[in-house]
Amino acid sequence: MGKATGFMEIEREEAVQRDPLTRLSDWKEYSAPFSDEVMSRQGARCMDCGTPFCHIGMDINGATSGCPVYNLIPEWNDLVYKGKWKEALERLLSTNNFPEFTGRVCPAPCEGSCTVAISDPAVAIKNIEQAIIDKGFENGWITPRIPKKRTGKKVAIIGSGPAGMAAADQLNQAGHSVTVYERDDRAGGLLTYGIPNMKLDKEVVGRRIRLLEQEGVDFVLSTEVGKDISADALKEQYNSVILCTGAQKHRDLVIEGRDSQGVHYAMDYLKFATKSLLDSNFEDGNYIDAKGKDVIVIGGGDTGADCIATALRQGANSVVQFGKHPQLPTKRTASNMWPEFPQVFTLDYAHKEAKAKFGEDIRQYSIQTKKFVADETGKLKELHTVEMKKVQDENGMFVFEEIPGTEKVWPAQLVLIAIGFEGPEQPVLRQFGVDTFNRKVEAKYGDFRTNVKGVFAAGDSRRGQSLIVWAINEGREVAYAVDEYLMGSSLLPTVNAL
Structure with a gap:
């Protein structure tokens, strides 16, 4: 533990993100790297706990807490604080084959179970992880490891x-x-x-x-x-x-009008967009285009957020995201205590972009889609919804009930189903x-x-x-x-x- 009082003296600094409206004009990564000085300060916030919950790697109440690959987080936090980047890289690669992926797209359950997070913002573990591996590639420390002999298997x-x-x-x-x-x-x-x-x-x-x-x-x-x-x-x-x-195997939404032209699985939408970008920078036209359309994303997870970000870059007229659950609280509840993954309200990168473009959070909560409606040519023109409430039935089980009088019709020419697999x-x-x-x-x-x-x-x-x-x-x-x-x-x- 390099700085015993670091967690008391130093505040968490968030990764620098490019301006939300500016980045909508391209398909480059939305975040920018921290400087070495900032990373050193953030590493100093690590408490080097006697029992480091950041790498317990277990499921608690249906959600992952701590790092499932059991990264030696306190060790490489301390090494980054001391400027020993190559040693930090060795520690990181001893447990994680691909930190350049997890450092970018993992939801960071390690941070949810960070001991500092009991009362203060967690150590910036995910950002430090990405910084270590990126520096490893930049400095040429990562080279092919050719096995010395083959087993014949x-x-x-x-x-x-x-x-x-x-x-x-x-x-x-x-x-x-x-x-x-x-x-x-x-x-x-x-x-x-x-x-x-x-x-x-x-x-x-x-x-x-x-x-x-x-x-x-x-x-x-x-x-x-x-x-x-x-x-x-x-x-x-x-x-x-x-x-x-x-x-x-996509989970489908089997309701009236599902066969309307313009209703797609979210993963198909994302795949075609990425493939067209890589193949031709969208010149081939082999993708589902949201340009000028009213887009509705059904599903409140990360895949749905990625659909939002993609639709915004394609020039959608409007974007709305539906979720069946109520809006999450801003702080942990008594039923979601540390070291569980924090089930709290956040703004994902895509939601920040949508808010910057449209001036408000585009998410709709506790809502159920009832049917899709197409025009006379079979093309989607709208969908119908009703609001829901979560109640306990006679067996004590929580179920969703429709709220009478909350029916609504939404204009939509493109719907993306992102309700899991x-x-x-x-x-x-x-x-x-x-x-x-x-x-x-x-x-x-x-x-x-x-x-x-x-x-x-x-x-x-x-x-x-x-x-x-x-x-x-x-x-x-x-x-x-x-x-x-x-x-x-x-x-x-x-x-x-x-």
């Missing part, structure tokens, strides 16, 4: 998202020959096509993929397992297969013959084996829709399990071996 990984990439990275370093199969034309999974460029620049993703390739990982793109190559062929060619397919897509799972439970692959955490010999599962395909940092956790852990399966024992780091 071959592993196929289905899916190139954060779980698949983390598993590939670990297994490659263990000396195995790793091939990652991806059905899209670019690797990265939702890191590439599910998160907009202004939140995670695709060059950041591409840089990491190129590094993995230089280290020996083989990416096979535009190849869908089950169509372009069979599960049986993979099981024959490889000593082990890992399913990291994600949970990409039901689990992994089933066809590839059926090809492998793996057992499922509640639509997810049945494989115990820590073991990760499916019922099919040599076939493992990790990430969202196993645990359901979750955080990027949990995907990295599972990618690292399944790598240990596979290495042990192939070699009889493993020297890879793992929490489960402690």
Whole structure:
């Protein structure tokens, strides 16, 4: 602990963000880096707690608290305070394969369980993490790590998202020959096509993929397992297969008028926008355009916020976001005490942009969509809603009831459904013959084996829709399990071996 009184003397400083209205004219990252001096001050705020709750990495009341990859946060905070950036990088990379991703898009459950946050704003852990890894790349400290010898074992990984990439990275370093199969034309999974460029620049993703390739990982793109190559062929060619397919089965809103032209899944909207940006800077026109339209986003999560930011940059006439829950409180409630993730009202980057453009918060709370209405040509023209209230039924369960007289008609030519995912897509799972439970692959955490010999599962395909940092956790852990399966024992780091 470099400065014992730092948390009392130094206030939290937020990351510098580009002007909300100015950044709407481009697709560059919305945040700017901190200076070394600011980072040093922020690192000094860390208390180096006897029990550092910032990296407990566990679910409490349905939400993640602390860091699921168990980052050694107090250690690298202290090193940044002392200006020992290279040592801080070594500590960071010892637990996290891709801090350049988590430092940008992780919701930072570590900060919610920071001890300073009991009474003051948390240590700026997420910003420090990003600063460490960015400095590592800028200074050339991060170079290809070529395994000194190969084991002769071959592993196929289905899916190139954060779980698949983390598993590939670990297994490659263990000396195995790793091939990652991806059905899209670019690797990265939702890191590439599910998160907009202004939140995670695709060059950041591409840089990491190129590094993995230089280290020996083989990416096979535009190849869908089950169509372009069979599960049986993979099981024959490889000593082990890992399913990291994600949970990409969209949850739909099955109501009247769903087939109206102009109603789309949020993830399709985001994917087409990013692909067109990367392919042609939107010159090809192969995207869903919000220009001049009244846009409604159904769903109050991060994906919905990303849709808002994208629609604003496309020149939407108006944007409104619907959420079924009431507005969150500005401070923790008695039922949401530290170290739980703080369920409090915040303005996401997209909401700041919308407020700057339209002069108000565009979110609508406790609202349910009843039906979509199209014009005579089948094109969406409006949707109908009613307000809801949360009440307890006769069994003590909380349910939502409609409030009579609150019906409303909203003009809309584009609606984006962002209400989550039901689990992994089933066809590839059926090809492998793996057992499922509640639509997810049945494989115990820590073991990760499916019922099919040599076939493992990790990430969202196993645990359901979750955080990027949990995907990295599972990618690292399944790598240990596979290495042990192939070699009889493993020297890879793992929490489960402690």
